[in-house]
Amino acid sequence: MRETFAKNINRYRKEKGLTQEGLAQKLKISYQAVSKWENEQAMPDITLLPEVSKVLEVSVDKLLGYISYDKRVTIYEEEYATQEYYWGLKPNKDCYKVLELMPPTKHLKLLDIGCGEGKDAVFFARNGYDVTAFDISDAGIEKTKRLADMVGVNVKVFKADITDFRLNTQFDILFSSGVLHYINPKFRREIFDNYKSYTNKDGMHFFNVFVQKPFIAPPPENEPNAFEWKSGELLSHYHDWLIESCPEVIFDCNSSGVPHQHAMSKVFSKKTQ
Structure with missing residues (x-):
């Protein structure tokens, strides 16, 4: 808990534009205490x-590393509560791009960001990747x-909010589909810098x-926690990375x-250096 609290204090303090001394002044304590x-x-x-x-406008639960919500964060929690798989079991087409560009001919650690009901994460595990995944939906x-148990593969899955979660271990592949619009624009640069920093060379x-x-x-x-992206913004x-492909597509959907x-x-x- 101490390590998590230390990272959270540092991050949320900086997001508020406060120095250690500035935070200390607001709390009426010494800056050495904040430093410790x-x-x-x-x-x-x-x-x-x-x-x-x-002062930091962050709940105590979040400061201590716990996820606690007093309102529905995702509109899909109720949809996922049924026995059927809302998105089906067929993997996203982009999964095949992963197989094409980074086939698991050696041990590769893959993180599925916002895994939903797990169809893509399980697909990757079935094809030989070492898969970790997280989502905000219980x-x-x-x-x-x-699903992983049903097909006999191992997926390390945990609960996290994409806005709050930061990587602290290296991965070879980061995959995310239909999720990044939940990142508030003011956090995007920091979050993407974190993702890039914890990606191995040639990942x-x-x-x-x-x-x-x-x-x-x-x-x-009705997506109350979604934010707009513009063409070219993700790119x-x-x-500073090698761009293997950057298509823009329009597709039909009937999810609702x-x-x-x-x-x-x-x-x-691709990270080349």
């Missing part, structure tokens, strides 16, 4: 946690575990985002029972 928190040398007195939470996590990212187009109507789903995060279309930008990129 961030260096894992000490924890604050429990009576101080509410004030830290107030029902989705349970269905991922169930790859396979990402896509929904983009807004004036000739396509907004989707029928801009990879100016109402036929509609999406525009999507994709980036398949």
Whole structure:
């Protein structure tokens, strides 16, 4: 817990534009105390946690590394609670790009960011990748575990919020489909820098985002926690990587029972140094 708290204090302090001394002044403590928190040398007195939470505008649960929600975060929690698999069991087409560009001819660690019900994560595990996955939906996590057990593969799956989660271990492949629109624009640079930093040399990212187009109507789903991306924005995060492919596609969708279309930008990129 001490390590998690140290990282969270440092991150949320910086997001508020505060120095260690600035945070200390607001809390009426010494800056050395804040420094000790961030260096894992000490924890604050429990009576101080509410004030830290107030200043940083982050719940105590999040500061301590727990995920706790008092409102529905994803519209799919109820959809995933059924026995049927909402998205089916057929893997996303981009999974085959992973097989094409980074086949598992050696041990490769893959992270599926926002795995949903696990169909892509399990597909990767079946094909020989060492797979870790996370999602914010409890029902989705349970269905991922169930699907992995059903086909006899191992997927290390856990619950996390894409906005709060940061990598602290290296991966060869990062994969995410239809999820990155949940990242608030003010956190995107930091999150993508974190993803890139914890990707091994010659590793790859396979990402896509929904983009807004004036000739396509907004989707029928009410996504209260979704944020807009623009064409080219995802690509801009990879100016220093080798771009293997960056298509933009328009496709039909019936996920809500109402036929509609999406525009999507994709980036398949490689870390070369």
